[in-house]
Amino acid sequence: MSDHQIPPQDGPPQDGDDSVEPTFPSADPEDAGGLLSSKRQPCAISxxxxxxxxxxxxxxxxxSLADRIRHDHPHLEPDAQISRQELARYRSLYVAELLKEEHGELSELDREVAESLARHETLAENPEEEYDDHRTLGERxxxxxxxxxxxxxFLISFAVxxxxxxxxxxxxxxxxxFDPYPFILLNLLLSCLAAIQAPVIMMxxxxxxxxxxxxxxNDYRVNLKAELEIRHLHEKMDYLIQRQWQRLTEIQQLQLEIMQEKRLRK
Structure with a gap:
């Protein structure tokens, strides 16, 4: 070996050596899949x-809505998880059955209201603008x-x-x-004007x-949806108040039991 040759070096690469790339720990795909699956839960219905x-x-x-769901799925537990898609479907069924019970056979407007409640859509619109935009030249x-x-x-100009x-x-x-008394030509023009003006006004x-x-x-749909929404809000408020009173009663009962235990210890 000559004096100018450098012997190969073993061990970790020195600074400036680009021949060896650093390695990083790779994520385990099974662990990632398990993490994603842990964030998802099955719907109790679908x-x-x-x-x-x-x-x-x-x-x-x-x-009322929970009872409607239990009617089709009596095996559901109180803490069963339901997806929003299934909840929207059952909300639409519940509203449709409620309207059918009160009004008899459902109309097309009632179905639109039930579907809008399920999709949380607004029904308020201005039908005049849409109607005016589709008028023909003759209609205008x-x-x-x-x-x-x-x-x-028109009255003043016509009188003049x-x-x-x-x-x-x-x-x-x-x-x-050109039209002496009794103004026959004027009567003819007035008759023609009345004959033309009457159909135009009727159209x-x-x-x-x-x-x-x-x-x-549109007013009927909006009013019906508002009535149903108000009714649902009343049901929700009554349910929340009932649950709150129930929890307060349980807390009060626990406090009484704790106080009795302390008295017995003394």
């Missing part, structure tokens, strides 16, 4: 595993003519035209007047009735 934040205990629901013209025909501007028409024909005399009134019907249906 059996599907859901995150804990998407599960609700059965005893946390109001009694008829609405404009009907609106102008029922205004003071009539007065000017009759005044000109009276002052010109029968020989030079506008029909569209107004359609808008009123949409508005009344």
């Amino acid at each position: 059996g599907k595993r859901r995150p804990k934040r998407d599960l609700i205990a059965l005893d946390a629901l109001r009694p 013209l008829s609405d404009g003519l009907a609106s102008f025909g029922g205004s003071w501007a 035209v009539l007065c000017v028409w009759m005044l000109i024909n009276i002052l010109e005399g029968e020989a030079r007047a 506008s009134q029909k569209r107004q009735e359609a808008k009123d019907r949409l508005r009344s249906e």
Whole structure:
């Protein structure tokens, strides 16, 4: 071996040596899978595993809804966990059965209200804007003519035209007047105007009735949903108050037992 050769070195690499990459402990996939599975629990109804934040205990629901769920699944324990999807489905069924019991056969509006309660959707909307956006050109013209025909501007302008028409024909005399007394041409024009104006006003009134019907249906849906929501809130409040009184009674009973034990020890 020559003096200029450097013998190989054993042991850990020195600083600046890039031939060996540092190793890091890798995560065990089985441990990661177990950690993820521990954060999920099965739904007591569907059996599907859901995150804990998407599960609700059965005893946390109001009694009427919990009884409806137990009617289909009598084996459920009070602390059974139910997914929000199944809870929404049973809430819709409960509302539909409640409406059917009170109103008889369910209408399409009642079904929409029940589905909106299950999906937590809002029903308030402005049907006039949607209806006005889909009007044709003829419908817009008829609405404009009907609106102008029922205004003071039309009445005043029409009265002025009539007065000017009759005044000109009276002052010109029968020989030079284009429509002498008894104003036959004016009567013909008025008859044509009335014949045209009446159907236009009727078409506008029909569209107004359609808008009123949409508005009344929307008001019915909103009022029905508000009534059901208020009823559910009353049930929840009564249930919470009942549970609170029950817990207070249990706490008071425990305090009395502790006080009796202390007296016996003395």
